Amino acid sequence: MIYTTTHTGMIKKILLPLALLMAVNAFPQTKSEPETDNGFPFPVRGLCIAAPQPQELGLFLKFIDEELAPRNVNTLVLKVDYNFEYESHPELRDSVALSKQEVKKLVQVCRSHGIRLIPQVNLLGHQSWAEQTHNLLRVYPEFDETPNVKMPEKYVWPNPDGLYCKSYCPLHPEVHKVVFVLVDEVCDAFEADAFHAGLDEVFFIGEEQCPRCAGKDKAELFAGEVRKIRDHLAEKNRTLWMWGDRLINGRSTGIGEWEGSFNGTHYAVDMIPKDVVICDWHYERPEQTPVYFAMKGLSVVACPWNRAEVARLQVRDMLKFREHSNPVMKVRYLGVMQTVWAPAGAFLAAFYGQIEWPVSQNEVNCFKALFEEINAHLPE
Numbered sequence: 001m002i003y004t005t006t007h008t009g010m011i012k013k014i015l016l017p018l019a020l021l022m023a024v025n026a027f028p029q030t031k032s033e034p035e036t037d038n039g040f041p042f043p044v045r046g047l048c049i050a051a052p053q054p055q056e057l058g059l060f061l062k063f064i065d066e067e068l069a070p071r072n073v074n075t076l077v078l079k080v081d082y083n084f085e086y087e088s089h090p091e092l093r094d095s096v097a098l099s100k101q102e103v104k105k106l107v108q109v110c111r112s113h114g115i116r117l118i119p120q121v122n123l124l125g126h127q128s129w130a131e132q133t134h135n136l137l138r139v140y141p142e143f144d145e146t147p148n149v150k151m152p153e154k155y156v157w158p159n160p161d162g163l164y165c166k167s168y169c170p171l172h173p174e175v176h177k178v179v180f181v182l183v184d185e186v187c188d189a190f191e192a193d194a195f196h197a198g199l200d201e202v203f204f205i206g207e208e209q210c211p212r213c214a215g216k217d218k219a220e221l222f223a224g225e226v227r228k229i230r231d232h233l234a235e236k237n238r239t240l241w242m243w244g245d246r247l248i249n250g251r252s253t254g255i256g257e258w259e260g261s262f263n264g265t266h267y268a269v270d271m272i273p274k275d276v277v278i279c280d281w282h283y284e285r286p287e288q289t290p291v292y293f294a295m296k297g298l299s300v301v302a303c304p305w306n307r308a309e310v311a312r313l314q315v316r317d318m319l320k321f322r323e324h325s326n327p328v329m330k331v332r333y334l335g336v337m338q339t340v341w342a343p344a345g346a347f348l349a350a351f352y353g354q355i356e357w358p359v360s361q362n363e364v365n366c367f368k369a370l371f372e373e374i375n376a377h378l379p380e
């Protein structure tokens, strides 16, 4: 108590390393995210985009080589899902999918530019989209958290079932035997030291009709799944990345039911391991939630989508947060990552002026603005 009221330089010198030491010991890390590199303002300067279709690979490699590298992009999260010729589970492959040799071309070009390649497969949520059930639940319908909710012929939101996307049941005894084999195989192929599990917009969790989950606490179910994935990755010294929306109280913050949670999963923010990297997406305005995650002991990447002015503000916010924080908090503001939700081919076509589709064009403009803003803050 004496020390906390004595603001002398000497006490600070003693207490600061102690605090750092305690913080490190309290939250053992699987692998420390880098603090910064080569004078860049923050260590993560990312792009998240769907993995290209095989026929788009050549253009995508050129894009990495000629557009990402010169802009100092150093992190590429590729949404792979079932666009890979899984050997462990060929029944889950898309009909057209990247081969291992094609993936190695991505690995090679990223490595040559020092770009960290992180594959993504959506786990837990996002197991369907509109009228379409994705591969996992199509092949293994027994993993469905809500088998009674039938896929509509014509999808509309809102709907009486509350169907946004299907989820798998996190307590099904067989589901991780399948998905963790996929995770391992995709991480091995991409030679990745981190994996992005999605985990966004999980609306169906702990449903009454699930014999395993009914009556269970939704935050505990969500946190349990995060921990299970994280622990599996940690066995091979890999870090878990995930979207942050389920960890934000959508009601009390006014952030809403998409960028935040309305079903109580947000309490999981205090239950998940601290070495999980949170991708904090906000597209309408630069919500100040990176501070919330950092104060919870979590490292955070701010993510824009389609508004250039929001992207620029997110860069300036992250710089400000780092500048105005103590050393313990500062290093948790990892950086920024552009998200692209159009197919990779559509994004590339817009980027190279081959199509005029506003969705892709706005993503292209946002991406360019984001990296202009980052690179404007490089040291002289």
Ligand SMILES: [Zn+2]
Pocket: 145, 168, 169, 170, 171, 172, 206, 207, 210, 211, 212, 213, 214
């Ligand atoms: Zn269940």
